[in-house]
Each structure stands twice: as C-alpha cells, then as structure tokens.
Amino acid sequence: MKSVIAYTLVFLGIFSMNAFAQHRHHQHEKEALKAGEVHADHSLYHLDAEFIDHRNKVVQLSDFKGEPVIVVMFYGNCTQVCPILIQDTWRLFSSLDESVQAKTKVLAISFDTENDTPEVLKDYAKYEQLDLPEWHFITGKRTEIKMLATMLGVKYQQTSDGHFAHSNLVTVLDTEGKVAKRVEGLNQSMKEASAVITAMLKN
Amino acid sequence: MRSQTNRVILALPLLVVMTIFMPEVASSQTARVLVPEGSFHSVLPEIPGEPVPVDSFYMDETAVTNEEFVKFLKENPEWRRSEIPPIFTNDGYLREWRSDLDPGYEKLGENRPVTRVSWYAANAYCSDQGGRLPTLNQWEYSAQLMEFESKTEMRTFSSELINWYSGIDVNNLAEVGSTQIENTEGVKDQFGLVMEWVEDFKPIIADELSLDCGTVGRMNTLGSVYSYAASIRYITRMSFNAKITTGMVGFRCAYDEPAPTSQYENGNTL
Amino acid sequence: MKSAISKITLLVGMIFFGMSSLLTAQTQEYTLDGMTFGMPEAEVYTEDYDGPPVVGEYVTQLPNLAPLDYEGNKHHEVRIDIIVQEIEVAEGVRYQAWTFGGTVPGPVLHVKEGDKITFVMKNRSDEEVTITDPAKGGSPFMNQVANNPYQKNSAAIMPMPHSMDFHAGTVAKDDKWRTIGPGETIKFDWVANYAGTYIYHCGTPSVLMHTAMGQHGVVVVSPKDGYDTGYEVDREYVIVQSEYYLTPGAGDLYTYDFEAASSNNPSHVVFNGHQTILHDQPLKANAGERVRFHVSNNGPSGTSSFHVIGGIFDRVWLEGHPSNEMRGMQTVLLGASGSATMDMIVPEEGKYILIDHEFVDAEKGATGTLKAGPRKK
Numbered sequence: 001m002k003s004v005i006a007y008t009l010v011f012l013g014i015f016s017m018n019a020f021a022q023h024r025h026h027q028h029e030k031e032a033l034k035a036g037e038v039h040a041d042h043s044l045y046h047l048d049a050e051f052i053d054h055r056n057k058v059v060q061l062s063d064f065k066g067e068p069v070i071v072v073m074f075y076g077n078c079t080q081v082c083p084i085l086i087q088d089t090w091r092l093f094s095s096l097d098e099s100v101q102a103k104t105k106v107l108a109i110s111f112d113t114e115n116d117t118p119e120v121l122k123d124y125a126k127y128e129q130l131d132l133p134e135w136h137f138i139t140g141k142r143t144e145i146k147m148l149a150t151m152l153g154v155k156y157q158q159t160s161d162g163h164f165a166h167s168n169l170v171t172v173l174d175t176e177g178k179v180a181k182r183v184e185g186l187n188q189s190m191k192e193a194s195a196v197i198t199a200m201l202k203n
Numbered sequence: 204m205r206s207q208t209n210r211v212i213l214a215l216p217l218l219v220v221m222t223i224f225m226p227e228v229a230s231s232q233t234a235r236v237l238v239p240e241g242s243f244h245s246v247l248p249e250i251p252g253e254p255v256p257v258d259s260f261y262m263d264e265t266a267v268t269n270e271e272f273v274k275f276l277k278e279n280p281e282w283r284r285s286e287i288p289p290i291f292t293n294d295g296y297l298r299e300w301r302s303d304l305d306p307g308y309e310k311l312g313e314n315r316p317v318t319r320v321s322w323y324a325a326n327a328y329c330s331d332q333g334g335r336l337p338t339l340n341q342w343e344y345s346a347q348l349m350e351f352e353s354k355t356e357m358r359t360f361s362s363e364l365i366n367w368y369s370g371i372d373v374n375n376l377a378e379v380g381s382t383q384i385e386n387t388e389g390v391k392d393q394f395g396l397v398m399e400w401v402e403d404f405k406p407i408i409a410d411e412l413s414l415d416c417g418t419v420g421r422m423n424t425l426g427s428v429y430s431y432a433a434s435i436r437y438i439t440r441m442s443f444n445a446k447i448t449t450g451m452v453g454f455r456c457a458y459d460e461p462a463p464t465s466q467y468e469n470g471n472t473l
Numbered sequence: 474m475k476s477a478i479s480k481i482t483l484l485v486g487m488i489f490f491g492m493s494s495l496l497t498a499q500t501q502e503y504t505l506d507g508m509t510f511g512m513p514e515a516e517v518y519t520e521d522y523d524g525p526p527v528v529g530e531y532v533t534q535l536p537n538l539a540p541l542d543y544e545g546n547k548h549h550e551v552r553i554d555i556i557v558q559e560i561e562v563a564e565g566v567r568y569q570a571w572t573f574g575g576t577v578p579g580p581v582l583h584v585k586e587g588d589k590i591t592f593v594m595k596n597r598s599d600e601e602v603t604i605t606d607p608a609k610g611g612s613p614f615m616n617q618v619a620n621n622p623y624q625k626n627s628a629a630i631m632p633m634p635h636s637m638d639f640h641a642g643t644v645a646k647d648d649k650w651r652t653i654g655p656g657e658t659i660k661f662d663w664v665a666n667y668a669g670t671y672i673y674h675c676g677t678p679s680v681l682m683h684t685a686m687g688q689h690g691v692v693v694v695s696p697k698d699g700y701d702t703g704y705e706v707d708r709e710y711v712i713v714q715s716e717y718y719l720t721p722g723a724g725d726l727y728t729y730d731f732e733a734a735s736s737n738n739p740s741h742v743v744f745n746g747h748q749t750i751l752h753d754q755p756l757k758a759n760a761g762e763r764v765r766f767h768v769s770n771n772g773p774s775g776t777s778s779f780h781v782i783g784g785i786f787d788r789v790w791l792e793g794h795p796s797n798e799m800r801g802m803q804t805v806l807l808g809a810s811g812s813a814t815m816d817m818i819v820p821e822e823g824k825y826i827l828i829d830h831e832f833v834d835a836e837k838g839a840t841g842t843l844k845a846g847p848r849k850k
C-alpha cells in the first residue's frame with residue numbers, strides 16, 4: 001500500500017506536463033461513456049454468453065448475480081498500460097474490507113481472444129499475484145467479448161503490430177448486473193467506487 | 204517485466220483451447236465467398252497513402268435476408284422483437300415486421316435484406332452462424348475489389364455511388380443479389396442495396412476525426428473511384444451507436460473458415 | 474499483498490496517459506464584453522417524442538418573422554426536428570429533401586441579442602412525419618405551413634445521421650454541433666451574442682450533400698437596442714437564397730446530383746426554397762412604406778448579388794449587425810452563408826423584382842416579386 005501512495009505522489013508531480021494529453025484523452029472517455037450509456041433496467045446479465053476463466057471454468061455473467069462485480073478489460077501482451085489498469089483494479093479491490101472483498105468478484109476480461117488462452121491468463125494471474133479466489137481472468141468467443149465490451153463502453157481496436165488501442169475503464173456492476181460506477185482513465189481515485197461496493201453489501 | 208519469449212511459449216496451447224470456442228455448425232448457410240488476402244486504401248487518415256493489408260477471410264455472398272433472420276429468431280427467442288432487452292437495441296427493432304416471427308413478406312419480401320437490426324443483433328446472428336461481423340477493413344477491402352472497363356465507367360459508378368447515399372428508398376429495398384454490383388470474387392451488393400454493420404463500425408480514430416465541411420475532402424485525397432462515397436459511408440457508419448436500428452442498415456457475416464460443407468468457394472453456389 | 478508492477482511501467486503509463494478526469498473539457502459560463510460564453514455539455518439521448526417537429530413561440534415559416542413581444546432578454550425553448558419530406562422546388566420538380574422541420578429552408582427562428590436558447594433536436598429521418606396538419610403545441614411555423622404548404626410536402630423516410638450548426642451560436646462544435654443517428658435526440662444551450670441574420674445548417678459530412686439536400690435555415694437575432702434609424706419599419710421579411718443540385722431520378726422524383734454539386738452547377742437557384750414562390754405569393758407593401766429585408770445566402774456554394782429592380786437600399790447592415798451600416802446600396806454581395814439586413818423605401822405603387830443580379834442564378838430561379846399597393850399615409 002505504501003508503494004501505491006508513493007507512486008501517486010510521483011504522478012501528481014508530472015501531472016502538469018500532461019495537460020494536453022489528458023484533454024485529448026478525456027474526449028475518448030466521453031465517447032466511451034456515451035457508447036456505454038446505461039439505463040436502470042439495463043442489466044449486463046442479459047448477455048447470454050459462455051466465457052472461460054483462467055481456471056478453465058466456464059462462466060456466465062449471470063453466475064455473479066447477487067454479488068458486486070468489478071469488471072476491467074485488458075489484454076495480456078499489453079505491457080505498458082494494462083498492468084496499471086490491473087493495478088487500479090487491485091487498488092479498488094484491496095481498498096474493500098476483507099468481509100466485502102470475500103463477497104465481491106473481479107472479472108478481468110481479455111479482448112485478445114487469439115492469444116489470451118486460459119493458460120496464458122493463468123500465468124498472467126500468477127505473475128500479477130492475483131490468482132485469488134475472487135478473481136477471474138476471462139476469455140471467450142470474439143463476438144461475445146466484443147458485445148460485452150460494447151455494453152460496457154470499452155473500445156478496443158487491434159493495431160497492425162498486434163497490439164490494441166483501447167479504453168481504460170474499471171466498471172462496478174451492482175448485484176443485478178447494472179453499471180453502478182465507472183472509473184475512467186488510469187490511476188484514478190477508487191474511493192467512490194469502493195464506497196459504492198461497500199454500500200451495496202450493506203443493503 | 205516479463206519477457207516476450209514467455210508470452211510466445213505460453214500462447215502455444217492456444218489451438219487446443221480454442222476448440223472450445225469452435226463455432227456450432229449452422230443449419231442453413233448462405234454462400235460463403237473466400238476473399239483472398241490483399242490490401243486497399245482506407246479513407247481513414249491513420250497512415251495516409253499506405254495501403255491497409257487484409258488477410259484472407261470468408262464472407263457471405265449476400266446480405267442476410269428477412270427469411271434468414273426469421274430462422275435465427277426461431278432458434279433464438281431472446282432476439283425476437285418482444286423479447287430483446289433494451290440494452291441491445293433502441294425501440295425501432297424490426298419495426299416494420301408484422302409480428303415476432305412474421306416480417307409480412309408481401310410488404311418486406313423473403314429475399315430482401317433484413318434491416319432495422321441493431322449491431323448487437325447482427326453480431327449475435329453472425330456468432331450463431333459460427334462467424335462474426337466483418338471488420339471495417341475487411342468489408343471495405345472486399346467492397347473495393349471491383350474491376351472497371353473504362354475511366355468513363357468508373358466515373359459514372361463513382362457518381363452513382365455518391366448519389367445513392369442521398370436517395371435510399373428504405374421502403375422499397377431490392378432483393379439481395381439483384382444490384383448487379385459484385386466484386387471480383389463474387390461478393391454481391393456491397394454497394395447499392397443497404398449499408399451494413401461491421402464489427403468495428405466506430406473505429407477508435409473516429410473520436411479524433413473532426414466532422415466538418417472539409418472532412419470529405421481530407422479523406423478523399425487519394426481521389427479513387429471509391430473514396431468520396433467511402434468517406435460518406437465511414438462518417439455515416441461511425442455516427443451510429445450499437446443500439447441504433449434503421450431502415451438503411453443491414454449486415455452480412457464473415458468467417459475465418461469455409462462453410463462446414465466447404466462446397467462454397469469463390470462464389471460457386473452449387 | 475501484491476506489488477509486482479514496476480516503477481518504470483507506471484511512469485511510462487503516466488506520461489502517456491495522465492490522470493485524465495482531473496481536468497474537464499467543459500468551460501464554466503463566463504461573460505466577456507457583456508456577452509455570455511461557456512455552455513453546459515450537450516446531451517444526446519433517446520426519447521419517445523412524436524409531437525410537432527417544430528416547437529417555439531418565435532419560430533415561423535419564411536418569409537415571416539415573429540414579432541418579439543417581450544422586454545429584455547428571454548430564455549427560449551426551441552425544438553426543430555430533422556425529418557425527411559418529399560417537396561416541390563419548382564413546377565414538376567420534386568425530391569426527397571433532408572430538412573430541419575419539414576421545409577427547405579427550415580423555419581426562421583427570431584430571438585433578441587443576448588437571449589439564451591435551449592435547443593432540442595430529434596433525428597426523425599427514419600419516421601414519417603406529416604407537417605401539413607395543424608399541430609397542437611407546435612410553433613407558428615406549424616400553423617403557417619399547414620395553411621400554406623407551398624412546397625406540397627409529403628412525409629418520407631431516409632435515415633441518415635445529421636447535426637445542427639447554428640452560425641448564431643458561439644460554442645465548441647465537437648460538443649454542440651455533434652452528429653446524432655436516426656432516433657437520437659440532442660439538447661444544448663447557446664446564447665445569441667451577436668445581432669444579425671445567421672444561417673444554420675447540418676454539419677455532417679458531406680456537408681455539401683447535407684446542405685444541398687435541404688438542411689439549412691436562418692436565425693434572425695435582432696439587436697437589443699434595435700437599429701439606430703429614428704424610424705419604425707412597416708414590414709419585415711426574411712428571404713433565403715439557396716441552390717438545388719437535382720437531376721431526374723429513376724421514377725418521378727428528382728435526386729441529388731453529385732457531379733453538379735461538385736462543379737458548382739446548380740439546377741435551381743431559388744428564394745425561400747421554391748423557384749416561383751415569391752412570384753406566386755409576392756411580398757406585399759404599400760408605396761411610401763419602409764420594408765426591411767433580412768436576406769441570407771445559404772448556398773451551399775454560390776454567391777448572391779442581391780438587388781431589387783426599381784429600388785435602392787436606403788440602409789444596409791452587413792450580416793445584420795447594427796454597427797455595419799452602409800447607405801444607398803443598389804446591390805449587396807452575399808457570400809455563401811453571408812447575410813445582410815436591408816431597409817428600402819417602396820417608391821410607388823407597382824411591382825418590384827427581387828433578384829440575384831448574377832443573371833445565371835436569376836435565370837435558374839433566384840427572383841421574386843414585391844407588390845406595392847397605393848400610398849396609405
């Protein structure tokens with residue numbers, strides 16, 4: 001945890017250098033927000049698709065009904081941005097009380113359906129020290145991953161070098177699969193998202 | 204950081220695992236055309252002047268028809284008009300259909316392209332067929348594989364194509380396969396019938412693109428027979444969202460594999 | 474506890490991506506030189522709206538201008554939906570127009586310098602909307618069109634994405650002038666900071682195609698203290714010049730002709746959207762009256778050399794701004810999207826011809842009649 005704070009200070013230090021890039025980036029996020037616009041009765045659990053996790057287990061989104069779910073989309077070969085995104089997700093998860101953590105699921109979903117097999121994801125989870133019972137690193141059918149991403153408002157596009165341009169978004173789903181909180185961009189405060197999850201389990 | 208070699212090795216069991224996701228064999232199959240690898244000039248200003256390489260893939264010879272979509276709905280009730288949840292569509296989904304499984308063929312025609320389907324529904328249909336929507340680059344590359352006899356023919360075609368976007372009669376669409384517009388591999392009607400969904404209809408670069416009076420000109424610097432109309436098409440398509448349903452947008456599917464019975468190649472429909 | 478992410482990775486990530494949501498793109502409202510800038514972000518949404526496509530008290534059909542019957546400034550709520558209409562632009566020439574509100578040009582919005590407008594627009598290009606039935610809760614425009622549907626409008630469908638660009642507004646185009654798809658609605662605020670007559674048009678590329686297909690109109694922003702003349706005008710008319718690029722289509726209808734549009738060769742150049750409307754229904758005045766014309770050349774691509782045969786413009790305000798006053802002009806040159814407000818004394822009973830003195834345009838239709846009755850005073 002200490003290290004997280006230290007990094008945050010470093011980030012604040014270079015923040016001013018980033019004004020222009022951030023402005024551009026913000027535009028992306030507005031677009032993503034718009035694309036993933038959600039309404040009260042719009043549960044993601046309508047997506048009737050079978051995914052597979054890093055333990056080679058078939059999972060459906062609706063399996064997580066009744067629990068808060070943190071969703072993040074990434075890809076394994078991404079060495080610059082995605083580790084931060086996963087780290088952000090970890091910051092959110094680890095900020096929860098242990099009792100809350102136990103009732104919360106994390107879905108880290110890869111959009112690199114070609115390369116991120118369950119085995120690759122297993123290794124990824126281990127490498128990131130996140131092979132935790134609540135965490136599922138997930139892959140699936142290209143069409144269904146794309147649908148899920150579109151529902152979340154996550155954009156990604158493969159570039160000619162095999163990498164992906166993508167949005168950076170951590171989403172919290174409520175117990176019915178509706179989007180309860182979105183955290184866009186990297187290194188954002190997870191305070192609100194954390195409170196949202198905790199409040200969910202109090203009700 | 205991990206080494207890249209690790210990644211490569213780890214990716215090896217891929218094939219084994221991917222069999223889990225092998226497409227179910229669809230019951231009925233439109234002709235699937237092999238589009239060979241090649242490249243084309245995109246109007247998107249990613250790499251100006253550089254052709255975009257496209258690997259070979261398979262694509263439906265024609266757009267998905269009303270009749271074919273009915274078949275899909277029979278097997279997938281969750282995509283029927285009365286069942287589809289609002290997260291997957293706006294309220295115009297299959298608006299002109301008489302009922303859930305009856306388009307009203309006397310008005311809409313069995314063999315006319317299905318329209319008023321959201322991107323989600325189109326995506327689900329193709330997924331069900333063991334395919335997916337073509338990527339934007341695949342679709343555009345295929346559409347632009349045309350041959351012309353003369354400059355005059357090209358010029359006429361180009362103008363007609365541009366004018367088509369301002370004269371689409373959505374209430375009287377023609378049947379699929381009837382436009383006489385066909386690429387060199389036998390893919391039909393990519394122009395002149397309906398616009399079609401593609402997997403990445405709103406590419407990331409769409410956010411960076413300034414839509415103004417000069418956009419078409421800036422996208423049109425190559426001045427090919429396709430580019431002016433293409434820029435209108437790109438802009439129109441990227442202005443949609445995944446829930447939009449309109450009378451001018453249908454779709455066809457693409458595949459990484461030939462049809463299961465594999466008798467369909469290069470437009471041989473047997 | 475996990476701590477596997479390297480510092481280098483984090484730093485590189487930060488440099489490229491930053492902590493974005495600490496900055497917002499939206500500018501807070503502020504005033505400068507007595508004008509108001511910085512509007513809230515536009516909203517795009519879907520709504521179950523099937524009411525009149527044009528709503529607003531001060532929204533009229535050309536050539537009419539609604540009188541501003543209020544003191545000070547007002548916050549207007551205006552709706553102009555995008556609909557497709559088959560319209561007549563000359564005898565025997567009909568096409569399926571992309572329109573704001575159902576006519577080409579679209580409705581005239583009249584506001585006062587400093588007024589705020591909350592504008593709502595639904596893209597209804599994929600539904601048939603009839604505009605010739607009198608509508609409850611609509612605008613004067615709706616009733617005027619119902620009484621005088623001179624373009625013989627009938628509902629049509631041609632779904633396309635569209636947008637709205639009010640030249641009278643000063644905002645960020647990538648927000649307010651955003652393109653919306655069929656079935657979507659956009660809502661945004663803008664303030665009429667500058668007096669004058671301003672075109673509005675669709676800004677979705679091909680803008681040439683979208684405007685030539687009919688998506689344009691005007692906003693008249695009257696100066697808050699009026700024009701400094703020392704007299705009252707007897708009549709006010711709004712005249713919009715524009716071009717059509719049409720060619721006979723496969724059936725009875727005409728269609729957009731890209732070749733003609735891209736080579737600046739209109740099939741019709743017209744006032745108020747129809748080749749003969751200002752002869753069929755001449756503007757009226759009496760000898761000795763002062764008539765004010767708000768003239769906008771909406772293009773898309775041509776110029777207008779606006780002249781009235783038999784008249785001289787007593788005073789002209791270029792772009793309609795009260796500071797841009799000229800005197801005694803025979804012809805006012807209007808570039809594409811340019812405008813002027815012109816006062817003319819009607820000399821005697823008889824007919825006066827409004828004309829684009831670029832005769833090729835006049836012969837393609839850019840003429841109209843002002844019919845003057847006897848002197849009343």
Ligand SMILES: [Cu+2]
Nearest residue numbers: 635636675683
């Ligand atoms: Cu438009």
